[in-house]
Amino acid sequence: MHKQKLLKFQNRALVLNSIRQHGPISRVDVARRTGLSVGALTALTRELVENGLIYEKQEGDSRGGRPPILLALQPEGAYVVGAKLTEDHITFALTNLDADVIGRLTLENPSVEPEEVAQRMADGIHRLVADSQIQRSRLLGVGIGMAGIVEADTGVCVASPILGWENVPFADLVEQRTILPVYLDNDVNTLTLVEKLYGAGVGSNHFLTITVGRGIGLGIVVNGQLYRGMGGAGEFGHTVIDPQGYVCDCGKRGCLETFVGDPWLLRRAAEQALHYNTIEELSTAAQNGQQQMVELIQKAGASLGYGIAILVNILNPQLLIFSGEGMRYGEMLLQPMREALYANSMSALSSGLKLHTEPLGDDAWARGAASLVLQELFRTSQRELDTVTSM
Numbered sequence: 001m002h003k004q005k006l007l008k009f010q011n012r013a014l015v016l017n018s019i020r021q022h023g024p025i026s027r028v029d030v031a032r033r034t035g036l037s038v039g040a041l042t043a044l045t046r047e048l049v050e051n052g053l054i055y056e057k058q059e060g061d062s063r064g065g066r067p068p069i070l071l072a073l074q075p076e077g078a079y080v081v082g083a084k085l086t087e088d089h090i091t092f093a094l095t096n097l098d099a100d101v102i103g104r105l106t107l108e109n110p111s112v113e114p115e116e117v118a119q120r121m122a123d124g125i126h127r128l129v130a131d132s133q134i135q136r137s138r139l140l141g142v143g144i145g146m147a148g149i150v151e152a153d154t155g156v157c158v159a160s161p162i163l164g165w166e167n168v169p170f171a172d173l174v175e176q177r178t179i180l181p182v183y184l185d186n187d188v189n190t191l192t193l194v195e196k197l198y199g200a201g202v203g204s205n206h207f208l209t210i211t212v213g214r215g216i217g218l219g220i221v222v223n224g225q226l227y228r229g230m231g232g233a234g235e236f237g238h239t240v241i242d243p244q245g246y247v248c249d250c251g252k253r254g255c256l257e258t259f260v261g262d263p264w265l266l267r268r269a270a271e272q273a274l275h276y277n278t279i280e281e282l283s284t285a286a287q288n289g290q291q292q293m294v295e296l297i298q299k300a301g302a303s304l305g306y307g308i309a310i311l312v313n314i315l316n317p318q319l320l321i322f323s324g325e326g327m328r329y330g331e332m333l334l335q336p337m338r339e340a341l342y343a344n345s346m347s348a349l350s351s352g353l354k355l356h357t358e359p360l361g362d363d364a365w366a367r368g369a370a371s372l373v374l375q376e377l378f379r380t381s382q383r384e385l386d387t388v389t390s391m
């Protein structure tokens with residue numbers, strides 16, 4: 001891209017983000033926050049107003065003179081689709097620029113063959129947009145979250161044991177069928193992004209999102225950025241805490257997940273001759289005071305806290321966000337988790353730590369996926385610049 005043009009798109013994202021975070025805000029304040037000249041800003045904001053992404057409000061502190069014109073984000077100026085892909089269904093959400101969900105759809109996934117899943121994805125997006133009666137031209141793109149190791153830059157699913165995929169260029173497959181920019185990422189990363197942009201992680205530069213459910217997920221934000229390592233960072237559930245323990249799905253023994261994950265809780269209950277068909281049944285038994293199940297959940301909580309203590313010592317985060325279906329156990333899980341966390345981490349590192357529990361609603365995963373596209377709009381990086389250019 002021509003350097004002049006690149007600079008313009010970079011500035012545009014900067015301005016848009018400033019208005020999103022601080023709006024309604026005057027042009028003078030945007031100029032102060034972004035370091036742009038008022039002249040440059042006037043041209044940029046005119047374009048954003050014309051595109052319907054922001055609007056002008058005439059109010060605020062008048063101090064006797066003409067009230068200043070404030071700029072605010074137009075949440076309905078554009079839309080994105082988020083989709084959470086699992087082995088048996090796809091959950092879609094259509095959101096506005098504030099990540100408010102304005103349309104939902106769930107489709108069954110009878111097969112996990114990548115081309116078929118991509119086609120189902122395209123059909124779902126089409127239906128969602130049609131049902132919501134928005135203009136398709138206002139759709140910025142599609143974000144997809146899935147379990148597994150994902151190369152976010154290329155949109156390739158490197159490995160997803162749940163779907164049995166290896167090196168599937170899934171973003172491309174969906175892009176070909178929708179003619180929209182498609183972003184693919186690990187589902188826990190998408191959940192972490194939505195917390196960073198719109199949730200408990202706003203204003204926090206170092207935080208961890210920990211999900212508990214079928215497995216254990218970890219999203220890492222360091223220095224304000226999602227940390228991906230070589231692509232697979234966050235496999236916290238496969239931290240070995242008992243080398244003599246059960247053989248895990250990953251092939252190692254005694255992973256954290258074998259103490260906390262849903263299938264493992266069911267298996268450990270069965271070993272005590274307590275057979276539950278679903279994790280919900282097991283959970284209900286525990287809530288009703290079934291002593292062995294209470295102890296099982298408490299032990300899961302303590303194991304989790306032990307693992308998190310290691311993370312706290314290494315990463316020294318300011319905030320931990322807990323999410324996922326496992327939050328259904330509430331304090332039964334969380335209290336022993338906190339005890340083990342504080343007992344096993346350095347108090348200088350954990351004393352200022354904030355803990356936040358997020359009840360996982362149906363929309364959370366799909367909203368997270370939608371935030372993949374929103375972050376592209378609001379941040380300044382090469383990939384987003386390409387996206388904005390093609391709009």
Ligand SMILES: [Zn+2]
Nearest residue numbers: 238248250255
């Ligand atoms: Zn494992």
